[in-house]
Amino acid sequence: MPSTRVTLNPVTRISGFMAIHVTIEHHQVTAAQTEGMLFRGFEQMLIGRQPWDAVYFTQRICGICSAAHSTASTLALENAMNLTPSEQGRYLRDIIHGCEFLQNHIRHFYQYTVPDYVRMPQEVPLFQSSYGDFRLPTAVNDQLIRHYFASLPVSRAAHEMIAILGGKAPHNHGIFVGGITTEATVDKIMKIRSLLAGIRLFIETVMIADAETIARYYPEYFHLGRGYGRLLSFGCFDNYPVTGTLYVDPSLYRADRIESFDPARITEEIEHSRYTGAPVAYQPLESMTTDAIDKPAAYSWIKAARYQGQPFETGPLARQWLSGAYRRGISAMDRTIARVREALTIARIIENLLDRLEPADTMQTAYSLPQQATGQGLIDTTRGALGHWLKIADEKLSFYQVITPSVWNLSSQGNDGQPGTGEAALIGTPIQDPTQPVELGRIIRSFDPCVSCATHVFMPGRKAPVTEVIVP
Amino acid sequence: MTTLTQAKPNLLWLELTGCSGNIISLLDGAHPGFIDLVTSLVNFRYNNSLSAGESSDAMDQLLATLGTDFILIVEGAVATKANGRYTVIGSVQGKPLTALEALRLLGAQARHIVAVGSCATHGGMSAAAPNPSGCISVQQAVGRPVIQLPGCPCHPDWILGTLTALLEHGSLELDERHRPRLFYGNLIHDRCPRRSFFDQGIFARRLGESTCLFKLGCRGPVTRTDCPTRQWNQYVNWPVEDNTPCIGCAQFGFPDQMEPFISYDIT
Structure with a gap:
């Protein structure tokens, strides 16, 4: 039987532009490449800018997870300034960040995932499906369509919560060095509690049940898309000085063991992505890459993030696994189940944090900048592990590096030719009908790819050009 | 089709x-x-x-x-x-x-x-x-x-x-x-609820203050939108009410000509 090359371009229902290229032999995927098709070069843009501006500037990397970038850039600045925010400041900042988890997970499940398994109203051109593998009985299918629309006010309410504390969303103004910029007055907290109660009810009574319904009718997806089975988290809602850890500590899982995490073991490799630089494997603070669109061995704008040279998966399943909340398995369907369950975890954590708030005056002060400094901000966000690394020289940014969750999950091959995590999840997948490869998109979307975030840049001096872009 | x-x-x-x-x-x-x-x-x-x-x-x-x-x-x-x-x-x-x-x-x-x-x-x-x-x-x-x-x-x-x-x-x-x-007919500054602080010369020196954010870098005086009256996300808030400067995100020239977004040099 001949081998078939299949390209899906674009993979829709993700943030940004991505293609999948696979080889299918005997109804099985034998080779796979995931290609990020967008380059913006944020790291390059940030050179020479005022350091504070990074908090609002880097949010524009991603329209669906912008609070993640404001959080990571704030952490990196605080690290560079040697400043520790108050515990109350961290609670408030993390509440905003948590609301983004809710917004993202609800939209990813209903608007991005559901059309993979539910036949949407075919009379609407936007909803016309590419494939015919829909298994839900009509009444169940119709109910999930209703929930697709019923979810819209719910995810909208999550963004409203961000706006209450952060001014607006996407691209909030509230998260900043020291905590947030506004007081958590009783009227605001009351409003947030009320919105949160409605969101939590929807997650508990509708969203989790809908995911389980899909799982029941598509059970083989519990056996597809496993990948390497190595999981990584930078930690989030963790290590509060008074409260301790409410969710997950920085940690990783491989070879059936949970291990502690050491940020010094993170590298990026660029042999197969459209960048040049030396060395071709580097720690986040030492790199300088330049965009090189026609580099022969390159096939993606997404670099290869590695931990001790190994690809890892990051995101809701990794966090649910590492925190012990969910350990049924590692697969495409487990990722989806973990995501909806994590939404409930996060709703409870936000409730917990709200209970801990005390009336406080502003956390802000007129900050001053160090002449020279280096900072790193590592945090788990909606899609997984996000890192910002920066250097300040003469009170300006002289270096900026972003490694987003999608640089882990949708990485290109490593310098050793080892496939990225998403590629490994595709390889070996049985394809029922190579002319209708519905399995590929279902598996890749389970990672919630964000190619908008996968964009980085690096540059020497004021004029250098390079960025690597990928979305978390 | x-x-x-x-x-x-x-x-x-x-x-x-x-x-x-x-x-x-x-x-x-x-x-x-x-x-x-x-x-x-x-x-x-x-x-x-x-x-x-x-x-x-x-x-x-x-x-x-x-x-x-x-x-x-x-x-x-x-x-x-x-x-x-x-x-x-x-x-x-x-x-x-x-x-x-x-x-x-x-x-x-x-x-x-x-x-x-x-x-x-x-x-x-x-x-x-x-x-x-x-x-x-x-x-x-x-x-x-x-x-x-x-x-x-x-x-x-x-x-x-x-x-x-x-x-x-x-x-x-x-x-x-x-x-x-x-939607873009008025300057933010002209409809800003903190305009009276500006007129009286009462300026915030750090984020988080509830007075005029002009000296911290607010771009409301050059940016045309109805943010102050319409507000965002079910009309609950907007950046100035969040005690941060408008960064001019809706003004031509954003971001380069609107930076620095925040300046503590208020002399």
């Missing part, structure tokens, strides 16, 4: 070189919102974030719209470096379709082009110096006038209000820079 309803025009929403945050902002709109868009206002045919179909089927929905009556909404700037290959939005018959090609192809035929968000209206964040992907605005790329809805992101009411005006009246009143006066 779908049979199109005659009465309603087709709608295409292109995401180009940007963060795809404007389609997310659209989902934050309530009355009307995305539901109205797909069920009653138009035949919504294509958007990368929301299309159920993928790959060539999604591309077919996009390209089969050529030759019909359609409105084109565009978010994101247009990468021109390497002939546009820094942003590829799909492929047609095995060949990559760049953002630049897609926009020129569709932009030549659209009944209206609406540039949504600051990347689309003037390059915005995607064109920030040193403009690594060579981004230009939608209007520059298509070479014909487009309706300009700047903002980072664009407010959902600005998008759907403009679309509704086009559907019901065929046009709406624009200023000299092609912005609807309805």
